[in-house]
Amino acid sequence: MIEGINISKTYGSKNVLRDISVRIPRGEFVAVLGPNGAGKSTLLKILALISKPDSGQVIIGDQSIVNTPSDLKRKIGIISHSSFLYPELTAYENLQFYGRLYGLDNLEAQIIAVIKKVGLLLALNEQVYTFSRGMLQRLSIARALIHNPEVILLDEPFTGLDQDGISLLQGVLRDLKSNHKTILMVTHSFEDGMNDVDRILILNKGQIAADFPTENLLSEDLKRIYHEKVAC
Numbered sequence: 001m002i003e004g005i006n007i008s009k010t011y012g013s014k015n016v017l018r019d020i021s022v023r024i025p026r027g028e029f030v031a032v033l034g035p036n037g038a039g040k041s042t043l044l045k046i047l048a049l050i051s052k053p054d055s056g057q058v059i060i061g062d063q064s065i066v067n068t069p070s071d072l073k074r075k076i077g078i079i080s081h082s083s084f085l086y087p088e089l090t091a092y093e094n095l096q097f098y099g100r101l102y103g104l105d106n107l108e109a110q111i112i113a114v115i116k117k118v119g120l121l122l123a124l125n126e127q128v129y130t131f132s133r134g135m136l137q138r139l140s141i142a143r144a145l146i147h148n149p150e151v152i153l154l155d156e157p158f159t160g161l162d163q164d165g166i167s168l169l170q171g172v173l174r175d176l177k178s179n180h181k182t183i184l185m186v187t188h189s190f191e192d193g194m195n196d197v198d199r200i201l202i203l204n205k206g207q208i209a210a211d212f213p214t215e216n217l218l219s220e221d222l223k224r225i226y227h228e229k230v231a232c
């Protein structure tokens, strides 16, 4: 479970998030849609404990960040525009670094398992600066999942992936969902990864303009609701 309660954030004089509350129960997969500048990435960074809100609170599991932020960070895996990878290190060394940071046991086996999951076994010992954009994206998925987090936060994860990468990520998301992980994905796409989404939030001008389940929702209905909500 992850929850943001009455979150507000300003940058200079700009109110980027205006008293937003969002709760994602364990095992739910939520997609956040909204126009450029709506505040989607800001919300994700605050929930990921990367950025601090001006006011409001984040709760993960049953713990508030006020008490134990570093323990709570272990419960989160984030896939965002920053890969958080070290270009001079190999894929293996990057995953080893993060695995040690999280104090994982039996690390080598876990690295091999996660690298296979993202289809990069043959590049395991290559330095990351030689990787293509798609390979970097795959490795950052592995980096985000190495510690088996409870909550996975994704910021436009399909950007930069080719068709194989898209299918792979869709499989990873399906897997995470079947393991009852809590997932929040910021996206611009009405299609990629949407098959497994349970609920959609539409963010507009720093506020939640709509929050609805995807059950029985047709793609054209979603597009209509989206355009209605962001037009106002």
Ligand SMILES: Nc1ncnc2c1ncn2[C@@H]1O[C@H](COP(=O)(O)OP(=O)(O)OP(=O)(O)O)[C@@H](O)[C@H]1O
Pocket: 011, 014, 016, 034, 035, 036, 037, 038, 039, 040, 041, 042, 043
């Ligand atoms: N670190 C920052 N400093 C100043 N302004 C920022 C910062 N981060 C974001 N902003 C501003 O806050 C607003 C919301 O940005 P945010 O990235 O959260 O929007 P978004 O909905 O994710 O947009 P996009 O779809 O374009 O990624 C934008 O006007 C942006 O310029």
